[in-house]
Amino acid sequence: MRARRLSELVELMQPAAVEVVGDDTVVGPDVVLDNRAATPGSLFVAIPGARVDGHAFAPQAVAAGAAAVLGSSVTEAEVPHILVEDTVQGLSWLARGLVREERARGMASIGVTGSSGKTSTKDLLAQVLEAKGATVAPVGNRNNEIGVPLTACRIDGTTQFLVSEMGSRGIGHIEWLTSLVGLDVGVVLNVGRAHVGEFGGVERTARAKSEIIAGLGSGGWAVLNADDPACRAMRDTTAARVAWFGEGEPPAGDLLVSARDVASDDSARATFTLAVTRDGETASAPVSLRVIGRHQVSNALAAAAAGLAVGMTVPEVAGALSAAEPRSDWRMELVRCDQDRIILNDAYNANPDSMAAALRTAARLIAGQRGRHPGARAVAVLGDMLELGPESGRLHAEAGALAADLGIDEVVSVGEYAGIVAEAARERGIEARVATREEASQLELAPGDLLLVKGSRSVGLELVADAVTKRIGGVPK
Template structure:
């Protein structure tokens, strides 16, 4: 956010300047919702919460240098305040104002949605766009009614691209986010089973994801996955130009204005994939360029081709896009994060979230990481919000682990017994534990130096605790740990 007066802030959010406040006082840059993150000049937004109320921290924010606070009721603190009926809605209004003024000066907003892969693709898109100009993208998964506007408020006069990750737990959510940060480019990655319990059917999920392309202007670009029938069908729901991407073939049959695809896909022994990136259409001569990804997993090929399509739709050249993808590294924690202990144990931490599609991708990846003389172990927990089919989905995940010849499966959570039941017919060890602590204690005694262990579950289980415990165990034995993005490159 560029600095503005308190009066202009009040106008932007539909609020009132508190009595006695000089409306010409300036606030910005910076918008924060955590008093611990306040820096001099920042605007502090006092959000309500289940356990804490942001209004209780206005004084702390003022002491840290906040120039103003956005509140629903005046607080007896000597800091300029703008009073609004709803601070969440006001934050969104401020983001809309920030983005609207920046768009008039050339800002390009890219929206990304999908049942899985949003955050990883967002990171790759940011890496691509940064090659062309200053880019703002959310840290982690800031993809809801608070995270998305908060990210948008980081836009300033120099920002050329804003990458907006858009999540949904119901119909209308993405449409609302698109009104806050109107996209010029919108990418739909896939339609899967994430949040199936909340939506009720996969058709409803597709309906919700398509709200992104419905919000695009005729001059914009809808970037659609040609390998997903429900996604490519969204071409009929948009007035924008269509860029179709595929990891299987030239999506010429789609009739898209721009086509982007991969061929000659191959992996090294650490599951980093390389491929030839192709592009055709949109007034450009057919061309190709090599890409060698540094991020891990075959699913990253689709994410990378989607990111390439976004970059090309935004006007970047193919060579620049390919080079950016080849240098991109993981930016968000607990997503296919691979670490090796000095004693040799490898830990694949993909514990940020889980659904049937991402669980399958992670199991395939870890199975391919098997090392000579070592075992593959899966430490899994619940995939949440799957509705009445949850038990069956967990049994299917366990069965897939067995098919992939995982050597041992250990599980926690409500559906842990279903994961074990799906794996058990393999005859290989399968164990359910009532707590994370019990699971960790078992793994410490069972894992060997050449083993690879996958840790994955939905966010609600915070299963990164398992990975952290295993990684931290090495220093206790007198050794240092090397992260995948650190001194030792996987």
Template sequence: MDLSTAHQVADWAGGELIGSASVVAGPDVVTDSRQVTPGAVFVAIAGERVDGHDFVAGVASQGATVAIVERHVDAPIAQVVVADTIVGLTGVARGVVSAARTRGLTVIGVTGSSGKTSTKDLIAQVLAPAGPTIAPVGSFNNEIGLPLTACRVAADTQFLVSEMGARGLGHVAFLCTITPPSIGAVLNVGHAHLGEFGSQQVIAQAKGELVEALDAEGWAVLNADDPLVAAMASRTPARVAYYSALGEPAAGDRRVWASDVAADDLQRFSFTLHDGDASAPVRLQVLGRHNVSNALAAAAVGLCAGLTLDAVTAALSAATTRSKWRMQLDQRADGLAVLNDAYNANPDSMAAALAAVAQLRRPGGRVVAVLGDMLELGADADDAHIQIGRLAASLGVDELVAIGQHAEALVRGYGGCGRPGRYWSDKELATADLIGRVTGDDVVLVKASRGIALETVASALLREGTR
């Protein structure tokens, strides 16, 4: 945020100020004491394991000038006392964004069951050449991460990209009150968090809250290839831009699509990008066919934001992976290729990753999939893991290493293909076993839900070859 005062912070947070009203606050707003910078506003959040109030005195000595707290702390720092510090943080973010919108800030909201973070990264790289752009680092898409990102908006910020996750009805609608979107992109309605929502129809209802938050001057960017997303056009007063990886959409105030889709040997795709009657070539640096759809969403956002087709295609062709552990391809000294997509997983993203790695097979080498649990799938979890195991077998994966509570279901689905499938409850044991059997000609996919933290397997495989 721009440099402000403790009084302004208190007004935005809706709390009682104890201390000097004129003390300078900003530009950083943080919840982690390790990230404090001179002038920072520190939000003390009481978590299950750590209470931020215990660090207020320490952040004061580090140079923070304002603390948002739920109780007054004996520390030499101006304090804004609120009933709930997360609500206080939300108020500050809402105030920062509201002020910036009067100066011309364009807010882009992005939601979907999968691909949000990768698409957010592409959108940010498309918009950045046109003006200062703020986007989340990693997957800051909840009631804490989104306002922290919004608080980074400054006087010169032209674009704010807000990634919006949802674990229930009303979540996206609430996030839209913090960062009211001018452009809203809905990527897909898949099976992520199916255990919490109950059905894809309820997921669609939740994701569609983004386009309901738009006004008539805004743009709803919708995936024409997903019927549940395409149908959201009826839920918004905004103009509709449809995008498709399968051909020209049949309707829409704007139509964006790909033709001549082709891949190189590392599964980096090129295509012709169409915007109505205009077209231009794109050669992606990020890998995987699913990124064609993600790139089309980013292109549609950029075009709706006023960028030229040439500017959009140039930015997409130069874009790289910015968030770690998402289709991150690394090679060991002996040539072993590790595709680290371990940040998160659901049936749709798991299928996309398997399809991508199956195309990376090299002469004389094997394709090995190290897969962990897909969490939050509810009663259908076992069946979903069985289906992924079957898919791995059908795609020709040479070996499946399954880790976690649903590992046996993965191997059960994979079984019958005549190739080795092993399941483990302990990822360290699985890693030790695998290290002794992979070679420099192999390619290994590592993927699971965030709670399984399989990036440690990827790191161990890559580290082994450097000893």
């Protein structure tokens, strides 16, 4: 945010109940939650947590340079305080005021949601928009009631585009997030089976995701996946113009964005022709992605549609997509090791759809490896996919079976559902076993072999990828 006095921040936060204790000092530009991230002049937001209370760390934040504290009570830090009843809500009110101010100036606000691919698409979209103007986007997957407003607090008078990634675990979550950042463009990537146990079914998942476009005005843009039936059904839930993206035949819309002549190289990086139809005219440009996986084509089309919706040209979008690099750790992170061995670290999170995408990417990579190493093997370390409810057993069996069907040579499964995954893989005729995370970390790879590591975040399989990488030597590519 732009540096300003506490009284100005209080004005932005209205009509929240706010009290200032201390001098009307100048704070900014940074707003931080972690005392270790405090910078000179920053505003430290003290958020109570399950294990620690941020209020206790206010003195350390001030020692690192923080000029004021946003809290629910006065701390031991000897600086001015903005007091609110709830600091998460206080942060939200601050973000809402800042975004309202900058949107009035002309900043465009874009939100991205979906059952899978949110962070990858957000990273692509940020790099597309950066080719046009100053862009603020989340670091990693800051997509909840804390991450969205914290990201929004980074905007200032130079920001042309704000990108918000929006996660949801139930009805009303995305509606709240959109109320903070007042979207001009809402993107729905897909409606899949992630968190289906929490949502209570795919229909409720679709309803929750559609909240990102429900509040858009007639001048806004709803960017929807034409290849996903649940997304197609959202057309009537918004008054906004519609930009369809996909590889199939799209319905009628104001903007149609598609990929033609899709191909992949031996590193599973896709190339395609970006085709854009608007007002009956079609323009096209070539795209060569640097991110890994055939599924990234859909993510790239979504990013392209959002970029076009805010005024970018087809050549600008295509060039930016071709230059975009991976930005977030443990998401399709390709590690090249000695003796042409490969580790595909996709361990940040997992759901049935992203699991399938990772396995297909591994199958494409090992096919390329076997051109140089005929005996190369593909080994998949697969962890639990969480929050799937009553469908957990069946969906984990589906993952094991798919690994075998795609030609993975060995499955090493970790977690509560490891036995189900391994049994399903063995039934399809491949080698499979249950292991602890420590045992999986001892895997050996022969020249040309591929190791895929994939599981939900809490399983911690990034430790497996890290351990194997350090042992055999490799760097991300």
